[in-house]
Amino acid sequence: ISNFWWKISVELKMYALQFQSYGEPKDVLKKADKDKPVLGQGGDILVRVHACPINPSDRNYIQGTYGIKAKSFPATAGFEGVGTVEGVSEGVTSCKKGDKVYALGIEAWAQYSLIDSKKHSFFVIPSELSNEEACQLAVNPLTALAMLDEVNAQPGEFILQSAAASALGKALIQFAKIMGMKTINIVRREEQKEELKAIGADFVINSETEDIKKVIAEITEQKGVRCAFDAVTGTTGSAMADSLGKKGIMLIYGRLSKEPFSPAPAAMLFKQSTVRGFWLQPWKEENPQKTKEFLGKIIKLLLEKKIKFDAKTFDAATQFQEAIEHSVAPGKSEKSVLVF
Secondary structure, three states, X not given: OHHHHHHHHHHOEEEEEEEOOOOOHHHHEEEEEEEOOOOOOOOEEEEEEEEEEOOHHHHHHHHOOOOOOOOOOOEEOOOEEEEEEEEEOOOOOOOOOOOEEEEEOOOOOEOEEEEEOOOOEEEEXXXXXXXXXXXXXXXXXXXXXXXXXXXXXXXXXXXXXXXXXXXXXXXXXXXXXHOOOEEEEEEOOOOHHXXXXXXXXXXXXXXXXXXXXHHHHHHOOOOOEEEEEEOOOHHHHHXXXXXXXXXXXXXXXXXXXXXXXXXXXXXXXHHOOEEEEOOHHHHHHHOHHHXXXXXXXXXXXXXXXXXXXXXEEEEOOOOHHHHHHHHOOOOOOOEEEEEO
16 A cells, blocks of 8 residues: 555656756756646646757746746746647647647746646647657747748848857758758857758858958858848847848847947948847747748658757756756757756
């Protein structure tokens, strides 16, 4: 009898990766045992989580510098992940027990996650997709497709981007190649040039050894680019903004350098160029149909092996600190993925 109750108590528990206060992930993120969530009255989906990536937005959330703040502490980290439906509450018809699902905007870094189908974005996905790729479906590749759509990028155009060796940067290179666009990619390490060219990059600039504006001017025959995406800001972002052509547009979707951004006013004035921010969270809320459509495209391309997402896996229970360190390691080529 004692063994029976011990087994029941174990099955009602789980672990999550949580933080009690804002700070550096390596300092504040801890493994915590907690009660397994239970289904509510309506709209709930209980998911056994399998894998979650570590994105810059996850780190910013833990640091307290993201656009979304923790509602209370302790808070569970993680904005996206993949898992298997373990149960659904009454009224849920969009999925069933046993379905493989991708979810976005949830406290994902836990063995189990309770999804409110009325509030959270979730999608039933093919079981053939690997967990390592499926868990990365939206934050990076969806942002890349959404930005290309936002600027109405056309075949034959140049697409300029910073942080090109990141997961998002690599996704954008692959999408642009398929869609007939030419990419100009900015990196900080020489060895990253061949890595990006191998997946379809047309031009790669090393910002540590090359003059960004000069090289872009040469590539575009002094015309500049119409579309640019920046995740760095600082001197890199400023040089990109100065390299916009007539009525060009640059979307800023990150601030990795945390440095001031100061494009030349004259360049913006006389070229009538535009620089503005882009955040996936409000975009997907405003574009639910496009979100579904673009995720379908991403899944189709993955299944057809026309694109790929690299990953290095870590056991979430015992290696989450190593995963955090890997996620910020200079020159890494793989996305850090926590396996639960």
